[in-house]
Amino acid sequence: MELSPTLFVVTMIVILAIGILVGYVIGAAKAKSESAHDLIELAEMRARSDRLEEENNGLIERASRDQNLLQALSPISTKLADMTTRVAQMEKSQVSATARLGEQLSSTNEASKELLGVTTSLRSALTSTSSRGVWGEAELERIVTAAGMLPHVHFNTQTSVQQGNSRQRPDMLIYLPGDGTVAVDSKVPLSAYLRAAELVDDPSMNGERKRLLDEHAKAVRAHVLELAKRDYPSQFPGSPKITVMFLPTESLLSEAVQSNPGLLDEAARLGIALTSPSSLLALLRAVSATWSSSRVTEEAGEVLALGKDLVQRLGDLSKHLTNVGTHLSRTVKAYNQSIGTLESRLLVTARNFESLPDGKLEVPQLSSEAGQVREISRGELLGDSTDKCADN
Incomplete structure (x- = not known):
C-alpha cells in the first residue's frame, strides 16, 4: 500500500515524537524511580503514549482507507473528466446548431413572406374575372396539346362563329375527321367555391359551407344554360350536336355535381358535355386516335x-x-x-438464165x-x- 508524501511525513513526525517522548519518560522514570509522583507522571505519560500510538494507528488506517477510496474513485474521476469534455463539445455543437436553426428559421420566415405574397397575388388573380378566363383558356390549350393535337390542324382558338345577326367566339374549335367540328368553351366559376374553401373545418360552419357549394352548383348550371342558348352545333352541319364546357380543376366539377347530382344529366339533355381536365384529356385522346385511324384509312384508299x-x-x-x-x-x-x-x-423463171449462179438465188x-x-x-x-x- 502506497502512502501520499504528506501523510508519510506526518506519520514519521508522530513516530519520532513518540520515540522522543518514550525515551524521555524512560529516562525520567529511571532518574526518579523512587518518587511516587514520578511514577504517576510516568503512568500518565505512558497513557498519553498509548493514546498517541492509537491515534497514529488510526491515522495510518484512515490514510490507508483514503488511499483505497482514491484508487476506487480514480475510474469515476476519469469518466467524469471525459463526460465534462463531451458536455463541453455538446455545448459547442448546440451553439452551432442553434445558430444554424436561427438561419433556417430566418430563411423560412423569408420564404413564408414570399409565399404569402404569391398567395395574395394568386388570390387577387383568381378573384378577377379576366384573369380566370385567361387561366381557363391556357389550361384548355395545354390539355389539347398534351393530347397530341396540332394547332390550326386539329383545333383553332378564338375563332368567330356566326350566330344569327351576331358573331360568337368560343374558346376553341375541335376539328373531327369527316369535316366535323365541336365547340369548346372554358368556364371558371370560382367566387362561391373560394369562399367555401376558406371556411375552417368546423361542424358549426357546415351549413354555411353547404350553402356556398349550392351557390357554386347554381353558377355552373347558369353557364350550362348560357352555352345551350348559344347553340354552337347549329353552325356546323354534319357535326355532333354537342358543346364541350371545360372546368379547369377537378374539384370545381366534383363539388358542383355533389351539390346537384342531376347536373350532368341536365347538361347532356341540353347538348352540353361538362368536362374536367382528366375527362377532357380522355375525350381529346379519343379524337386524336380517330384522326390517326382516319389518316390510315385515307392512306389505304390512296394505295387502293x-x-x-x-x-x-x-x-x-x-x-x-x-x-x-x-x-x-x-x-x-x-x-x-x-x-x-x-x-x-x-426462181423457176430465173433458173432459165444459165449465166446466173444458183446459190445467189436461194x-x-x-x-x-x-x-x-x-x-x-x-x-x-x-x-x-x-x-x-x-x-x-
Missing part, C-alpha cells in the same frame, strides 16, 4: 387507287403488246408468202420458232380481266 391505276395501265400495255404481236404475225405471214412466191414462181425461210409470236396467256393481262379489275 394507285393499285387500280396500276392494273388499268398494265391492261393498256397488254393491249398494245397484243396489237404488236398481231402485226408481227401478219408480217411473218406476208414474209412467208413472199418466200413462197419467190420459190414457186420467180433465200432462207424463217424457222417455225423464229416465226412464232408468243401470245399473252395470263388472265390478269387479258382485256376482259383488266376491265373487271378496273371496275372493282
Whole structure:
C-alpha cells in the first residue's frame, strides 16, 4: 500500500515524537524511580503514549482507507473528466446548431413572406374575372396539346362563329375527321367555391359551407344554360350536336355535381358535355386516335387507287403488246408468202438464165420458232380481266 508524501511525513513526525517522548519518560522514570509522583507522571505519560500510538494507528488506517477510496474513485474521476469534455463539445455543437436553426428559421420566415405574397397575388388573380378566363383558356390549350393535337390542324382558338345577326367566339374549335367540328368553351366559376374553401373545418360552419357549394352548383348550371342558348352545333352541319364546357380543376366539377347530382344529366339533355381536365384529356385522346385511324384509312384508299391505276395501265400495255404481236404475225405471214412466191414462181423463171449462179438465188425461210409470236396467256393481262379489275 502506497502512502501520499504528506501523510508519510506526518506519520514519521508522530513516530519520532513518540520515540522522543518514550525515551524521555524512560529516562525520567529511571532518574526518579523512587518518587511516587514520578511514577504517576510516568503512568500518565505512558497513557498519553498509548493514546498517541492509537491515534497514529488510526491515522495510518484512515490514510490507508483514503488511499483505497482514491484508487476506487480514480475510474469515476476519469469518466467524469471525459463526460465534462463531451458536455463541453455538446455545448459547442448546440451553439452551432442553434445558430444554424436561427438561419433556417430566418430563411423560412423569408420564404413564408414570399409565399404569402404569391398567395395574395394568386388570390387577387383568381378573384378577377379576366384573369380566370385567361387561366381557363391556357389550361384548355395545354390539355389539347398534351393530347397530341396540332394547332390550326386539329383545333383553332378564338375563332368567330356566326350566330344569327351576331358573331360568337368560343374558346376553341375541335376539328373531327369527316369535316366535323365541336365547340369548346372554358368556364371558371370560382367566387362561391373560394369562399367555401376558406371556411375552417368546423361542424358549426357546415351549413354555411353547404350553402356556398349550392351557390357554386347554381353558377355552373347558369353557364350550362348560357352555352345551350348559344347553340354552337347549329353552325356546323354534319357535326355532333354537342358543346364541350371545360372546368379547369377537378374539384370545381366534383363539388358542383355533389351539390346537384342531376347536373350532368341536365347538361347532356341540353347538348352540353361538362368536362374536367382528366375527362377532357380522355375525350381529346379519343379524337386524336380517330384522326390517326382516319389518316390510315385515307392512306389505304390512296394505295387502293394507285393499285387500280396500276392494273388499268398494265391492261393498256397488254393491249398494245397484243396489237404488236398481231402485226408481227401478219408480217411473218406476208414474209412467208413472199418466200413462197419467190420459190414457186420467180426462181423457176430465173433458173432459165444459165449465166446466173444458183446459190445467189436461194433465200432462207424463217424457222417455225423464229416465226412464232408468243401470245399473252395470263388472265390478269387479258382485256376482259383488266376491265373487271378496273371496275372493282
